[in-house]
Amino acid sequence: MGTVGTAAGAPPRPGLRERKKQRTRDSLVRAALELFATRGYDRTTVDDIAAAVDVSQRTFFRYFASKEEVAFFVPRLAESRVVEAVRKRPPGEAPLEVLRRAVLDSWDDITETVEQLVPLELHLRVYRVIESTPALLAAHLRRATELEEELARIVAEREGLDVDTDPRPRILVAAFGGVVRVAERRWSTGDDFSAAAMRGLLTVCLDHVGPALVGSWRTDPSPDRHRQT
Structure with missing residues (x-):
């Protein structure tokens, strides 16, 4: 028999103790x-955080x-959604398209995950703090x-490769990560700090991966289209 008050197939609702712990967290x-x-x-201490919630340092x-761990709690949740999305991409899809679609297609899901914890605007403000704080950026x-x-x-597992003998999965993911970093830097130093601007920058940067690697930069100049989505 299913748990009372729980839809068939849905996970059981956490108990009161777990819900209180989650609210505190x-x-x-x-x-x-x-x-x-x-x-x-750097000007915020653990005591400051604990006092803002009216709990002890020990509770924190x-x-x-x-x-550092609390600063990256929300980004880590977002990353887990990307990893999950990569795992779920259709078999046979080209590796670069797997990464591209995993990020762009799960954008709304990532945004929803963030907003369940904090306002999206606050998350984006802290992202800029990370970019401008050496310890956090490291x-x-x-x-x-x-x-x-x-x-x-x-990616290697999807392609039936041994990641330790075939360098292509690491090369591909390193290139993809570099593209993400370019988009992050442009966003953090720009004038539009919205999530839509970040998504637009990321889309354009990903669109330029192929041309940037194999195209002629003299004959195919890169238009500045970072405000488009």
Whole structure:
């Protein structure tokens, strides 16, 4: 028999204790991101975050090991959606198209995931904090390398390749990651900080991968179309 109040096939609703823990965790995330966005990462302490939620420092450390971990909590959730989307792409799809479509087609799902925790505008503001804070940017790039390795292994598995003997999956994912970084940098230094602008930049940068690698730059100049989606 199914759990009372739960639709057939749906996961059971978490118990009261788990829901309270989740609310505390989510409150800590929101408070931390708001402080990082308004005060700055380096000027925000763990005590500041805990005080904003009216909990102890000890409670904070039950949920997060450090300020850095809470700063990247939402981006990590978004990354997990991309990894999941890559795994679900149709068999036989070209590897580069797998990565492209996984990111662009799951954009709305990623946005929804973020907004379940924090306002999208706050998430984007903190993204700019990450780009402008050396310690956070270093952590972001370190995680990007780890994510590239994870994606390379998924791509290799899809193609029936050994990632440790065939360099193509790692080369492809490294190139794709570089494209994402170009889009992130252009977005973080531009005038339009919306999610639509970021998606538009990413789309245009991905459109230019092929021409940038094999085309003639003199005869095929790259138009600045980054505001288009």
